[in-house]
Amino acid sequence: MPLLDARDVHGGYGGMNILNGVNMAIEASEVGVIVGPNGAGKSTMLKAIFGLLTVNQGEILLNGDPIHNLPPNKLVRRGMGFVPQEHNVFPSMTVQENLEMGAYLKPDNVKRMLERVYEFFPPLQEKRHQPAGELSGGQRQMVAMGRALMPEPDLLLLDEPTAGLSPLYMNEIFERVKEVNAAGVGILMVEQNAKQALAIADKGFVLAAGQNRFTDTGAALLADPDVAKSFLGG
Amino acid sequence: MNELIFFINYVVISGSVSGSIYAMGAVGVTLIFSIMRFAHFAHGDMMTFGAFMVLLLTTLFPQAGAAIGIPTPILLMPLAMALTAGLAVGIDRTFYKPLRAHGVKPIVMVIASLGVTLMLQGLIRLFAGTGGSSLYVDDRKEIFRLPVPIESVRVPVVITEPQLYLFGLTIISVIGLHLFLSRSRLGKAMRAMSDNPDLAQASGINTNTIVAVTWMLAGGLAAIAGTLLSLDVTFKPDLSFFLLLPIFAAAIVGGVGHPFGAIAGGFVVGFAEALAVFNWGLLLRPFRDSLPEWLELPSNLAFVGTEYKIVVPFFILVAILVWRPTGIFKGKVIT
Numbered sequence: 001m002p003l004l005d006a007r008d009v010h011g012g013y014g015g016m017n018i019l020n021g022v023n024m025a026i027e028a029s030e031v032g033v034i035v036g037p038n039g040a041g042k043s044t045m046l047k048a049i050f051g052l053l054t055v056n057q058g059e060i061l062l063n064g065d066p067i068h069n070l071p072p073n074k075l076v077r078r079g080m081g082f083v084p085q086e087h088n089v090f091p092s093m094t095v096q097e098n099l100e101m102g103a104y105l106k107p108d109n110v111k112r113m114l115e116r117v118y119e120f121f122p123p124l125q126e127k128r129h130q131p132a133g134e135l136s137g138g139q140r141q142m143v144a145m146g147r148a149l150m151p152e153p154d155l156l157l158l159d160e161p162t163a164g165l166s167p168l169y170m171n172e173i174f175e176r177v178k179e180v181n182a183a184g185v186g187i188l189m190v191e192q193n194a195k196q197a198l199a200i201a202d203k204g205f206v207l208a209a210g211q212n213r214f215t216d217t218g219a220a221l222l223a224d225p226d227v228a229k230s231f232l233g234g
Numbered sequence: 235m236n237e238l239i240f241f242i243n244y245v246v247i248s249g250s251v252s253g254s255i256y257a258m259g260a261v262g263v264t265l266i267f268s269i270m271r272f273a274h275f276a277h278g279d280m281m282t283f284g285a286f287m288v289l290l291l292t293t294l295f296p297q298a299g300a301a302i303g304i305p306t307p308i309l310l311m312p313l314a315m316a317l318t319a320g321l322a323v324g325i326d327r328t329f330y331k332p333l334r335a336h337g338v339k340p341i342v343m344v345i346a347s348l349g350v351t352l353m354l355q356g357l358i359r360l361f362a363g364t365g366g367s368s369l370y371v372d373d374r375k376e377i378f379r380l381p382v383p384i385e386s387v388r389v390p391v392v393i394t395e396p397q398l399y400l401f402g403l404t405i406i407s408v409i410g411l412h413l414f415l416s417r418s419r420l421g422k423a424m425r426a427m428s429d430n431p432d433l434a435q436a437s438g439i440n441t442n443t444i445v446a447v448t449w450m451l452a453g454g455l456a457a458i459a460g461t462l463l464s465l466d467v468t469f470k471p472d473l474s475f476f477l478l479l480p481i482f483a484a485a486i487v488g489g490v491g492h493p494f495g496a497i498a499g500g501f502v503v504g505f506a507e508a509l510a511v512f513n514w515g516l517l518l519r520p521f522r523d524s525l526p527e528w529l530e531l532p533s534n535l536a537f538v539g540t541e542y543k544i545v546v547p548f549f550i551l552v553a554i555l556v557w558r559p560t561g562i563f564k565g566k567v568i569t
Contacts, residue, residue, distance in 0.1 A: 050436070073438040082436055090429040093422070100419075101426045105438035107419060147437065 081148030091133025102150030253504025262452030284457025322453030489561030
């Protein structure tokens with residue numbers, strides 16, 4: 001049974017559908033990457049999975065249970081974590097307080113998971129008493145991922161985790177994503193830096209106009225001349 | 235030296251009294267703004283409501299305090315705080331929550347709060363009458379005249395019992411609020427919601443709970459401020475309504491959204507008022523003999539007359555909005 005199984009998902013804001021039948025399945029051991037042109041519905045799909053917009057048709061299963069149209073806080077309880085692209089930290093709160101807020105629903109986790117998150121992201125330990133708003137973009141992204149990891153999710157959704165970061169930080173974030181995945185957390189992320197992201201992807205989903213255009217392993221997609229020509233800039 | 239005592243009585247004590255009251259009001263205003271993003275104009279009347287509850291309870295049980303040796307109104311205040319907190323939550327459920335659910339603009343909420351102001355004032359007038367009444371039903375207001383142990387000083391430092399309670403309770407409230415916001419899980423969740431409501435929700439923070447807690451805190455603090463103000467002077471149905479301007483000035487001076495900025499702002503406005511109405515001629519009096527003859531000391535050398543005290547917070551408010559709209563602590567800008 002896949003960790004996440006989205007079948008024929010239609011959905012959008014209000015009555016307008018942006019997703020017109022998306023299929024996506026990943027296992028707990030996998031990193032899934034969603035790529036595609038602007039307006040393809042990549043982030044929309046992530047938000048649909050996290051209950052931030054209405055799914056009008058189709059179904060989304062987490063560990064076999066239907067979860068579509070459940071509110072985000074229920075999904076957090078069921079083992080899903082979401083890192084939005086922007087505004088993904090509490091800027092006036094310290095790094096440690098940000099992480100504590102991640103475990104708001106599971107207060108017993110705080111002590112144990114703080115240690116684990118600091119292991120994943122050593123720079124955060126030094127800065128734990130600094131307000132998150134004063135950190136650099138890359139470190140802020142680490143805080144955001146750390147916050148989402150605090151409740152020990154089975155599945156972590158990342159919306160463009162490397163947007164606006166320098167190539168150096170981009171590689172660092174991808175490294176962390178692989179490490180987190182190796183620790184048993186399934187990852188589904190949307191990325192603009194398609195080539196680099198597909199390189200670490202077990203599964204890649206190329207969306208266009210709210211539908212799957214190509215679905216394969218990351219390596220296969222990178223090798224596919226059609227994908228390269230239309231979506232990876234040659 | 236006598237002049238210095240005048241200064242202590244009229245500026246230091248009087249400024250601290252208004253400062254404390256403004257601070258407690260402004261904290262409520264700023265907390266409500268950071269969570270619900272609107273300027274709550276009915277705040278002054280929540281203060282009056284708290285004082286009115288104390289008046290009601292004190293009239294019902296005038297002897298209650300005598301048994302333990304503290305003034306009855308102070309003893310019954312926790313009950314009034316609970317009632318005011320309940321009222322605040324009730325008002326939110328009845329009037330503000332449906333509006334929020336519709337996703338209205340902040341200005342609609344502000345106007346709604348003006349409506350609540352009129353309603354609350356009307357209700358209080360209906361039961362309490364329009365005149366003033368003392369919260370000291372059976373007790374007597376203690377006034378302490380502390381003689382200064384210096385030969386030449388004849389004027390005592392004057393401080394009243396409710397003022398001492400006010401200072402004590404202000405300090406306790408500030409420390410309590412600090413511990414709540416920085417140590418407790420709920421307090422941190424409140425700051426998280428103020429920082430980033432969407433992310434707070436995505437972290438599983440129940441926003442309805444936070445909204446209710448915010449109203450309870452604001453209501454409780456409003457009740458303390460209203461009661462101690464009414465103890466210091468007398469209870470009137472429109473007493474706290476006229477504090478709305480200095481309270482908002484204090485919240486904006488401190489930087490809206492910063493509870494501790496609001497406290498600082500409260501004291502800034504309180505002391506500015508006290509300094510503006512203080513008769514500076516008093517301090518010049520000892521030098522009267524050494525002044526040249528053509529310079530006669532006028533009997534009153536205050537910046538503004540006491541009856542125009544309200545221009546001080548108004549001036550501060552306009553000045554801060556023009557020159558530093560985010561306040562001392564870089565808060566949000568009220569829209």
